[in-house]
Amino acid sequence: MRRATPEDLPAIVGMLADDHLGAERESPDEPAVYRAAFDRLDKDPNQHLVVAERDGATVGTLQLTVIPGLSRRGSTRALIEAVRVHTDARGDGLGTRLIEWAIEESRRQGCVLVQLTSDATRVDAHRFYERLGFEASHLGFKMML
Amino acid sequence: MRRATPEDLPAIVGMLADDHLGAERESPDEPAVYRAAFDRLDKDPNQHLVVAERDGATVGTLQLTVIPGLSRRGSTRALIEAVRVHTDARGDGLGTRLIEWAIEESRRQGCVLVQLTSDATRVDAHRFYERLGFEASHLGFKMML
Numbered sequence: 001m002r003r004a005t006p007e008d009l010p011a012i013v014g015m016l017a018d019d020h021l022g023a024e025r026e027s028p029d030e031p032a033v034y035r036a037a038f039d040r041l042d043k044d045p046n047q048h049l050v051v052a053e054r055d056g057a058t059v060g061t062l063q064l065t066v067i068p069g070l071s072r073r074g075s076t077r078a079l080i081e082a083v084r085v086h087t088d089a090r091g092d093g094l095g096t097r098l099i100e101w102a103i104e105e106s107r108r109q110g111c112v113l114v115q116l117t118s119d120a121t122r123v124d125a126h127r128f129y130e131r132l133g134f135e136a137s138h139l140g141f142k143m144m145l
Numbered sequence: 146m147r148r149a150t151p152e153d154l155p156a157i158v159g160m161l162a163d164d165h166l167g168a169e170r171e172s173p174d175e176p177a178v179y180r181a182a183f184d185r186l187d188k189d190p191n192q193h194l195v196v197a198e199r200d201g202a203t204v205g206t207l208q209l210t211v212i213p214g215l216s217r218r219g220s221t222r223a224l225i226e227a228v229r230v231h232t233d234a235r236g237d238g239l240g241t242r243l244i245e246w247a248i249e250e251s252r253r254q255g256c257v258l259v260q261l262t263s264d265a266t267r268v269d270a271h272r273f274y275e276r277l278g279f280e281a282s283h284l285g286f287k288m289m290l
Contacts, residue, residue: 037219074182117283140283
């Protein structure tokens with residue numbers, strides 16, 4: 001597991017697009033939009049975009065955001081977004097290791113809570129997060145602007 | 146609606162604590178922990194902690210976090226947290242105005258998506274967000290660290 005670099009972008013975008021939801025949302029043939037977004041991420045010290053590497057290939061990714069706040073006695077929380085594991089690397093615990101990294105990094109950053117949302121249709125993902133100790137205590141609302 | 150200052154902290158913490166969930170989570174008698182958290186928030190340019198003021202009183206608050214990202218073609222999204230309206234100010238649309246401010250500010254910040262989670266027990270809040278155009282498309286998972 002290591003911090004993502006611009007050289008990882010094709011692999012990350014490929015993973016984001018290789019998914020029944022992502023296929024409609026991503027444009028892997030437009031690298032400039034992803035490079036601009038990477039630069040915004042990279043200069044924000046509360047953003048941690050990481051990749052998992054295996055045998056020289058980028059096979060997993062997630063984004064961790066550290067969010068200071070007032071509630072829960074001034075707690076800092078962490079938000080996990082954009083978790084992906086390459087299809088070739090599924091089924092041997094890489095997803096678990098990605099999330100465990102995120103939990104450990106959240107602790108290291110002083111967070112008392114780690115949270116994420118998962119599309120209501122991703123039933124397998126829900127079981128996965130519950131096995132790792134997350135509780136589906138909330139509804140996640142979104143609005144496109 | 147204006148940016149929160151340290152002078153707003155007692156009112157904001159009072160609103161966070163005045164709630165069946167918040168009552169157990171907050172410690173209004175420990176201002177130092179909230180002041181330290183305010184300072185962390187205030188120096189992060191992607192954090193927007195605001196209050197609604199009416200007749201000189203602080204009657205509402207929310208926290209907006211701007212989150213750059215790679216997914217959805219390098220989209221920046223916004224996360225709404227810690228929405229509270231003072232009990233004395235409920236029932237005349239202040240909550241709506243708070244969320245509408247957050248949506249407008251999210252657009253101004255270049256976000257293409259605004260999201261929030263709401264505790265599964267807050268059924269009235271769910272109806273409120275759906276009326277405002279949010280879709281309960283996700284499950285929200287949390288883990289205390």
